[in-house]
Amino acid sequence: MIVKKYICFILICFLFACKKDNKAAIKNNVEQNTASHPSLILTQKGVKNIKAQLGTIPLFDKTLEDVKQDVDAEISKGIAVPIPKDFSGGYTHEQHKKNFLILQKAGVLYQILDDEKYAVYVRDMFLEYAKLYPTLPLHPQERSYARGKLFWQCLNDSNWLVYASQAYDCIYNWLSKEEREHLENDLFIPFANFISEKNPQFFNRVHNHSTWGNVAVGMIALVMDNDELLQKALYGLKTDSIAANLKDDDGGFIKNKDQKVGFLANLDEPFSPDGYYTEGPYYQRYAMYPFLIFAQALENKKPELKIFEHKNAVLTKAVEALINLTDKDGEFYTINDAQKGMSYYSRELVTAVDIAYHYGGNNPELLSIAKKQNKVNLDDTGLAVALGLKNNLDKPFRKKSITLTDGPNGNQGGISILRNNNLEVIFKYTAQGLSHGHYDKLSFFMYNNGTEVIQDYGLARFVNIEQKGGGNYLKENTTWAKQTIAHNTVIQNETSHFNGKYSIGSKNHSNQYLFNISEKIKVVSAKENNAYPGTELHRTMAIVTDSSFIKQPFVLDIFNVIGTSTNKYDLPFYYKGQIMQTNFKYTQQATLKTLGDKNGYQHLFVEALADAPNSNLKFNWMHNNVFYTLTSATQATDKIIFARIGANDPEYNLRRDPTLIIRKTNTKNALYVNAIEAHGSYSPVSEFSVNAYSSIAKIETLLNTKDYTAIRITNNNKQSKLFIFSNTNPDKTTAHSITINDNEFNWVGSYTYN
Incomplete structure (x- = not known):
């Protein structure tokens, strides 16, 4: 009996020990499975570093307090x-x-x-x-x-x-x-x-x-x-x-x-090697949050994927590309579907800037953007940014003239931004941009000192405003905003590029012809051969800085259209502001009629009509107390149309913005030559206007052939400058020699200005 009791006792002890060991094993297994959390955006090491420095990192501390107040308020609501x-x-x-x-x-x-x-x-x-x-x-x-x-x-x-x-x-x-x-x-x-x-x-x-x-x-x-x-x-x-x-x-x-x-x-x-996202900056901003937040999580959990090195570090390049696609106030350019006013102050870009700084080599220029944003991520990346700012490592983010290519290999056109002093010209010659793309090849828009002067409409949508279509895209996004007439580019026979069809547009893209930047003249040029079968579109835009000739920098715009049949061409300018003066007589329409019945034309009311001057059109307007003048080389056969958005829009879904359209009819080939000046100012306090009139007296075409276009610009002091452009050879090293009106001109490179 004693032996049996002893054996039972030993057995009980053994079973108890096994049970204890089993519990310990289970506990260890649970601890092993849970020990890696948090591990996505926050890490255990990162949390420890953050806690150690709380109270000593001003921007991080401020953000933490702001977030705490937000969350506490919501908790109190239930x-x-x-x-x-x-x-x-x-x-x-x-x-x-x-x-x-x-x-x-x-x-x-x-x-x-x-x-x-x-x-x-x-x-x-x-x-x-x-x-x-x-x-x-x-x-x-x-x-x-x-x-x-x-x-x-x-x-x-x-x-x-x-x-x-x-x-x-x-x-x-x-x-x-x-x-x-x-x-x-x-x-x-x-x-x-x-x-x-x-x-x-x-x-x-x-x-x-x-x-x-x-x-x-x-x-x-x-x-x-x-x-x-x-x-x-x-x-x-x-x-x-x-x-x-x-x-x-x-x-x-x-x-x-x-x-x-x-x-x-x-x-x-969707990303080009330069970091441009084909849908445009508005949707790039939206997509950068999931792209970067998942990349951060993968870097923490799956570092072997080396996600921030993928495609030559395209994710961090994309953040810098996005910042370059903003105006002076940090608002994104309205390329394709885009709501005006979205900026790098959005929560997505706060996240993007912090992650790009932390994982992209600590670019001090990104710190200057974070400083403006005045908040950071509450994680390892936000800590890095807050410490960088605390240590005064920030440097200004310098926006320069830049081209961002489109397409996965960078060979599907792109976006070019010309910048000089306060002027910014955004020139679009991209791929379609997936389903958010618009049909506006070789379009442009212009800013002066952060203010839209020549605008792109953007999208037709009131985002998250229930009264307007449940906050979703309105039908006018298709019937108006995507159509070519809604943009500042040439329309042939009142038909949108690619006939407004995604299936065609998505297979084509424009091609850059030239991008050349110097102190005196910044030039971009691109061609589009597929928007209209049998028609070649070639647009060249430049910002010219020549203070001895014209005091302020001005924009030169040359749009060459070569067709195989007789067509009607429209070139609209969606100006912002109030008309001051024109050098032509126009007739206001007693009854408002639409400019057309489809392809966006049904949304334009015709307000006034005019015959163009047989030399130069001068259109002077004022916006935000700054004067602007469009000077255009026109012919007596050209027509001028003053129009306003809003026709066939009973629910007032569209803004009532104005446009000036230069129309050329019954022509196979067309050349539009325009100059846009920002000049002078008006003070509503002193009630004085300064330099309210254009400094350009005349702009004229001296030559336009397959190979060359020569434009002469004359100022009010009767001084002249000549811009000659090679239409078929963009090579920077090629020597050119042509004769115009018995005068010989020789130069090296794709263009000359003198």
């Missing part, structure tokens, strides 16, 4: 997770949007401040979503090609998951294993599968929509260490179920099923 029903701008849409932004901030505050109330708030909101999400059908609004559940489109659902993933990462260790399993099984995994597997037409594309979708799945995959989801995010779905010609929300077509998809494809194709 959690609201409404059943979705609204378009953009509606209550349910805006509430779910606010939720994902606050979730991300609250997660960060928990890590930095060690205050559990933020973790509790994040957990409790996630639990509410875990109750709601499994019950949700598709969103009741049916407009989108890919309807979401929380939002009317999968794009916004993806926004939610990108931000929510960061919050989940921040409280991952704080949650119990059971809570994590519940959230992952009932919310996060179904959410990721819905965005991807259930919506391949959204997920498997090259487009900013898909970038958000790819990143949403990838971010939650990294939190959960789910390699299957991560592979989907990086490389797309392996499926043949994509319809080749399925239309998206904007009327563009989805790429065919054989194209590479996933995050890496979206990184490779």
